[in-house]
Amino acid sequence: MKFMGVQEFAQRALANLKMVHNAIIASCTHQTFQANKLRQEEPEFTIGSKLYLSTQNLALPKGRARKLMPKFIGPYEITDVHAATSNYTLELPQELKDRRILPTFHVSLLR
Structure with missing residues (x-):
């Protein structure tokens, strides 16, 4: 039975961390896009209206x-x-x- 070395474990943990970080950023971007689809354009009023x-x-x-x-x-x-x-x-x-x-x-x- 072969055990992982410390270096291999650290590299695998960093790779997983990067993958999770990218997934969180992609999820935030997608949620922002979906929320902004429902927003209405802001009406423009002028001084004196x-x-x-x-x-x-x-x-x-x-x-x-x-x-x-x-x-x-x-x-x-x-x-x-x-x-x-x-x-x-x-x-x-x-x-x-x-x-x-x-x-x-x-x-x-x-x-």
Whole structure:
């Protein structure tokens, strides 16, 4: 009966490690490709356009039920565009500013 030497064992272990590493990278690439197939193209808005804002993450005024609130409020005018991060700055009314709501929102919250 022949036993593997230490060198042979180390070489085989390194070869297996490289093979597993390549399989993980291929799997990540495939998953990214499949996930990106379902993504929609981002709509492009320009400064001065009017958009509706989702109330999904906004804090409610005291004593109001979320199910009775509108899903979108607005329209509000775009004052700045951050294309790299898909964020837009809106001109919010004083009522929302008083509630300390920041004016920059991701495109997924706009319509």
